[in-house]
Amino acid sequence: KHGYAQLVRSCGSPRDLQRAIAIHAQIQASQFRHDRFLANLLVEMYGKCGSVADARRVFDSIPDPNKFSSTLMIAAHSQHGQIVQARELFDRMPEKDTVTWNGMARAYAQQGHLSEAKELFDRTPRRDVISWTTLVLYFAHYGRLEESWRSFHRMPKRDTMASATMVAAFAQHGLVEDAKSLFDGLPEKSLVAWNSLVQGYVQGDLDEEATAMLERMPEWDIVSWNTALQSYVDLCDFDRARDIFRRIPERDTMASTAMIQANGQSGHLDDARRIFEEINFKDLVSWATVIVAYANNGKILEADEMFKKMPLWNLWSSTSMMGAYAQRGNYSEVERMFASIPDRDVICCNLMLECYAQDGKLKDAVKIFERMPKHN
RNA sequence: CCGUGAUUGAGC
Numbered sequence: 001k002h003g004y005a006q007l008v009r010s011c012g013s014p015r016d017l018q019r020a021i022a023i024h025a026q027i028q029a030s031q032f033r034h035d036r037f038l039a040n041l042l043v044e045m046y047g048k049c050g051s052v053a054d055a056r057r058v059f060d061s062i063p064d065p066n067k068f069s070s071t072l073m074i075a076a077h078s079q080h081g082q083i084v085q086a087r088e089l090f091d092r093m094p095e096k097d098t099v100t101w102n103g104m105a106r107a108y109a110q111q112g113h114l115s116e117a118k119e120l121f122d123r124t125p126r127r128d129v130i131s132w133t134t135l136v137l138y139f140a141h142y143g144r145l146e147e148s149w150r151s152f153h154r155m156p157k158r159d160t161m162a163s164a165t166m167v168a169a170f171a172q173h174g175l176v177e178d179a180k181s182l183f184d185g186l187p188e189k190s191l192v193a194w195n196s197l198v199q200g201y202v203q204g205d206l207d208e209e210a211t212a213m214l215e216r217m218p219e220w221d222i223v224s225w226n227t228a229l230q231s232y233v234d235l236c237d238f239d240r241a242r243d244i245f246r247r248i249p250e251r252d253t254m255a256s257t258a259m260i261q262a263n264g265q266s267g268h269l270d271d272a273r274r275i276f277e278e279i280n281f282k283d284l285v286s287w288a289t290v291i292v293a294y295a296n297n298g299k300i301l302e303a304d305e306m307f308k309k310m311p312l313w314n315l316w317s318s319t320s321m322m323g324a325y326a327q328r329g330n331y332s333e334v335e336r337m338f339a340s341i342p343d344r345d346v347i348c349c350n351l352m353l354e355c356y357a358q359d360g361k362l363k364d365a366v367k368i369f370e371r372m373p374k375h376n
Numbered sequence: 377c378c379g380u381g382a383u384u385g386a387g388c
Contacts, residue, residue: 002377009378040378071379102380130381137381165382172383192383199383226384233385254385261386288386319387326388350388376388 001032008041014050015281024058040068047076067093071100078107102130109138129155133162140169164192171200195223202231222252229258238266253279257286264293269302284312288320295324315341319348326351331359346374 004027011020024042032038039062046055055076062069070093077086090096090104101124109117117138124131132155139148152158152166163186170179179200183193194217201210214220214228225248232241241262248255256279263272272293279286287310294303303324310317318341325333338344338352349372356365369375 005377037378044379066378068379075379097379099380104380106380128380133381159381161382163382168383190382195383197383221383223384230384252384257385283385285386290386292386316387321387323387347388352388354388 001035001038004030004032004038005041008038008045011045012048017049017051020045020049020051021054024054034063036062036064036066036069040066040072043069043072043076047072047079050080052076052080052082067095067097067100071103074100074107075103078103078110081111083107083111083113098124098126098128098131101125102128102134105131106134106138109134109141112142114138114142114144129157129159129162132156133165136162136169137165140165140173143173145169145173145175160186160188160190161192163188164190164196167193168196168199171196171203174200174204176200176204176206191217191219191221191224194218195221195227198224198227202227202234207231207235222248222250222255225249226252226255226258229255233258233262233265236265238262253281253283253286257289260286260289260293264289264296267297269293269297269299284310284314284317288317291317291320291324295320295327298328300324300328300330315343315345315348319351322348322351326355329358331355344373346372346376349373350376 007023011023027033027038027042039058042058043055046052046058055073059065059069059073070089074086074089077083077089086104086107090100093100101120105117105120105124108120118135121127121131121135132151135151136148139145139151148169149166152162155162163182167179167183170176170182176197179197183189183197186193194213198210198213201213210231214224217224225244229241229244232244241259245251245255245259256275260272260275263269263275272290276282276286276290287306291303291306294306303321307317307321318337322334322337325337334352334355338348341348349368353365353368356368
């Protein structure tokens with residue numbers, strides 16, 4: 001049973017879905033077919049692997065779901081934006097505990113339904129540090145820093161994560177002074193708080209302060225390395241970026257993606273491509289980044305080749321490819337791609353708008369402008 | 377034996 005549990009837990013992302021299905025089948029064929037503990041883990045697994053439908057099927061097959069089952073199912077629904085289904089389950093649960101309440105509040109908050117989240121928070125019977133941290137995080141995330149800070153202040157007990165959340169909130173909103181003074185007063189300074197502060201300095205173009213903090217840090221984790229790397233990439237300082245990249249002990253996909261970008265900026269397309277090929281887990285972002293690197297250097301054929309090779313397209317990858325055609329002035333291809341994108345956002349529409357404008361197609365430009373879901 | 381919270385990468 002613990003062997004199965006381990007197997008199930010090893011599937012944590014959509015790329016594991018095939019294996020997940022196989023493991024599920026194996027459990028079905030075993031003596032643990034009706035085991036609730038394993039079923040709960042399967043619900044969680046399918047949620048993480050991106051198949052809510054399968055998660056729900058497993059959940060519905062549990063004769064006597066316990067609160068773990070339900071809380072996991074709520075999480076699966078909300079991870080996929082199915083807040084109504086999540087709430088339905090939540091309302092039907094006989095025994096809810098703090099974890100359940102926190103999970104439901106977070107589901108609302110993530111979707112930007114902050115008043116619903118706050119209402120749930122207010123009704124939570126035994127609020128804990130996580131309930132409060134969720135408020136701090138999402139108020140900040142949606143730019144409501146006053147309320148974020150007030151929640152932080154009203155917290156009866158703060159822990160390291162709560163404090164780090166607040167430091168990051170300040171840093172991300174250009175309030176790096178406030179971030180710093182909060183940070184200085186912290187009894188326990190987590191690496192996350194250090195990293196957030198450095199990112200605040202980088203964002204504020206305070207490079208000396210950022211460097212000073214990086215040097216004073218007790219240790220670096222992969223995020224620290226990537227933060228340093230990305231700051232040089234943003235400054236188009238290829239040599240320092242490469243130096244950092246080479247010194248990273250264990251590079252992840254984000255590090256490689258940043259370095260692909262750096263190589264693209266400097267026209268080193270072969271190096272960009274080599275780093276891309278060496279990535280173990282190529283994701284949509286790394287694919288899109290190579291495409292942009294090729295496009296920015298006028299290599300439309302290579303960009304197109306990569307685009308066609310991608311295992312999966314999303315809005316960002318398609319918009320990147322549209323941008324590649326736009327650069328070459330191939331407006332008919334831009335138009336064709338635009339038409340094929342179902343979930344266009346502002347950036348995508350702006351790009352189309354700009355192409356029509358460049359192309360002198362004023363009427364089409366006006367039409368796009370008027371039909372855009374949002375303007376900026 | 378199972379459930380909730382923090383920091384890093386791409387497109388106009």
